[in-house]
Amino acid sequence: MAILNLPHWGLVTTTILSCLASPALLAPVESDTERRGSQPVRIPMGQSFHGPTFNLTYGNPPQTMVMLDDWTWHSTWFYTPNCKGNYSVPNCVLPGQNFFDYKKSSTFHQTSDAVQTFSGTDYAPGLPFTVNFGTDKMCLPDRNSHDNICKPKVEVEVSDLPYEFPVVEDIGGIFGYAPVLNGFNATFLPAPYQFMQAGAFSKEVGWHMCTALKNKKSCDNQDYLTILGGTETSVYRAQSMQEHPIVVTPCINAGNLNLSPARDNYWSASWTGLWIGGKSVALSAPSTGQPPVPDASCNTINPVAIFDEGKFGDGAPIPLAAFPSIVNATGAVKINGSAVILNQGKQGLYSVSCNKINSLPNLTYELSGKQNITVTPDMYIDKVAMPGTCLLNARAWDRTKNGAQTFFGTTVIEKTYLKFDYEKRTVGVAPLNNNLF
Structure with missing residues (x-):
């Protein structure tokens, strides 16, 4: 959850290089594929200070991003070199911080959607958290096909902070999943939903964790398994599934x-x-x-x-x-x-x-x-x-x-x-x- 004021500045992970290099987070990739159909996308996830993480790519050429998997966030957010009204890698990005450098992508376009501000988040406790919006190519790793499943124009949030970010976080962005209600515009459409709209997979997401299990095989030997467009039917009985309408x-x-x-x-x-x-x-x-x-x-x-x-x-x-x-x-x-x-x-x-x-x-x-x-x-x-x-x-x-x-x-x-x-x-x-x- 990203809405919280917590005094944890001195306790965050100070480097994400090991996450970027981890073979468990980077599925083997044979090709980039834009596809339509109902084949689920299987994404195993590891653990971080903030919660489950995995890697995707964004931009052209692709930049590898370490993403927090967050059901409560309503879009996809990327840390960028924007702060105090300026673009500056040396002033806005601390060494070791994973971030999206939109100036290095030939296909990034900023949209005219209105700026959004959050008064307090888990990533910047007690500080305003301001975002703009843009579109670019996003690719999701699929453990099933060993392909990257890509969409050319995915709208995301990009940071535009009124301060210099004071610490290195162990993530470079947030991969949101929040449900979409009638009347929502593109700023409230999570990346998985945008892929679903394009027909990449069906409109359901399955999740379970393996840290309490006798082994992690059902999570592909990671801590969590998210399935976009399906569920892991081998780990639960279908007749036990009860569905609850969300409370709005x-x-x-x-x-x-x-x-x-x-x-x-x-x-x-x-x-x-x-x-x-x-x-x-x-x-x-x-x-x-x-x-x-x-x-x-x-x-x-x-x-x-x-x-x-x-x-x-x-x-x-x-x-x-x-x-x-x-x-x-x-x-x-x-x-x-x-x-x-x-x-x-x-x-x-x-x-x-x-x-x-x-x-x-x-x-x-x-x-x-x-x-x-x-x-x-x-x-x-x-x-x-x-x-x-x-x-x-x-x-x-x-x-x-x-x-x-x-x-x-x-x-x-x-x-x-x-x-x-x-x-x-x-x-x-x-x-x-x-x-x-």
Whole structure:
């Protein structure tokens, strides 16, 4: 998720050269192909500080870009040498930063679409994030065909920042997937959707992750597998797939999502229930005598679960009022320190006894009143962020400040298959097959 103010400047990866050289991220390429048809495109992805990443090319001649895979971003964004109203590689791009140099592409054209500004992002915390728009040739690697699947004119966002970017990020761009609503213009069309419009593959996207599986074969030995135009049918049962219509409501923008223009097009579902062990947890807005958000009508709707595989979606969401319940149920103890790879929020860090993990309760999340996702203790207890310490990876969701929406990320869905359908505007959810664990 790209909408967050996090103080992580000193902790980002300082070089992306290893990502560029990684054979796991660069599929073997025999040719560039512009094709029409229903053959899915298979893209395995590795892990980065921000979330899943893969490489594509953009421009002519092609420039290799390290992209963050982001379901919540509404377009494709590239870091460029534009800052303070000028184009300057030495002044606007730090050594080691992956970026798109549009002046080196003979086919790049800037469009006349209006500038968009985001008031706070995970990539520039606390700073305005401004983009222009342009078109050029994009090629996606396909592990199935060993070809690059290309489209000659894909509209993307290009950075035009009013400041010099202060750190090297481990990505050079964002590959967005957000759903497309009626009336959207080209600035709200993700690259996969533009390929779908051109007939390159069908209008659905499949995703699963392999970090919790006994092996990574189903992700082509990477951490994640995204399939454009299909799903990996071998890892889930079709009859288990439940489809949830996305929730489109201005209440998503009624909290602290400060976007210009405001938007509510997210892959989402209605969050209708939560249990810690067998005990039900209230999801309703707290009775404080004050509306939690400026629009009081947002108090009465079910909370909105927004699916986000990036860093912002980390942690099992728990209503703030119920956070003491999970602390008590797990015997967690508050500790000092910080683990920015966990999205622990203001509640701070809590540790649990590592030898009691198997006895901790499951968390059960109900979607649309018809389907449950079970989160086992090994999913919400983190053993990596602080070696030797087992941390409670739960995130307090404060409806008073955050509004009706919260984020369901990999902590919740690492054992789940997801299918995003651009045509029906639904999210399909199915448990991964038990034999994978």
